[in-house]
Amino acid sequence: MRPLRYSINVTLDGCCHHEAGLPPDEESMRYWTAEMERADALLFGRVTYEMMESAWRKPATGPWPDWMDEWETPFAEAIDRVKKYVVSSTLSGVDWNAELVQGDLGQAVQRLKQESGNGLWVGGVTLPTALADLGLIDEYEFLVQPVLAGHGPTLLAGLRERVQLELVDRHEFRSGAVALRYRPTRIAA
Secondary structure: OOOEEEEEEEEOOOEOOOOOOOOOOHHHHHHHHHHHHOOOEEEEEHHHHHHHHHHHOOOOOOOOOOOOOHHHHHHHHHHHHOEEEEEOOOOOOOOOOEEEEOOOHHHHHHHHHHOOOOOEEEOOOHHHHHHHHOOOOOEEEEEEEOOOOOOOOEOOOOOOOOOOEEEEEEEEOOOOOEEEEEEEOOOOO
């Protein structure tokens, strides 16, 4: 069984809008590339899928876009080639090495987790909240940016029940950002 990991950049005040934190630097991109390479597949909602595809899909012809620094290329290559699953009730089809997830969300994700491999990686805002409510996330990873955004969508807003976590790893960056990795504690009933 492969674990489901939720990973996201977040500001100190809990904002997880992709433009609220600091722009990625070389050190954090190396970190995210290594995390991406630990995943057998990515699980996205429609909004995150479309946002990531527009930024990181390799052009059909020619080199990577001019805006991309050389140190961003390994991340772009890793996300471009990995298998993707997209949860959406509005998309009729997907590409970019992707497949639509249909039917009951809990059952569909449980089937994906049952496959052998190193793990599934989920990003975004809305889908991870639904997965946390279903108790399907095995690991939470927050790259906390030393920024106060003051507005924007917040991490796991609307979660139905509290999820108790235990710290399993932390990594400090020269920028002042800190990656924190947690696992839910399983409380016996």
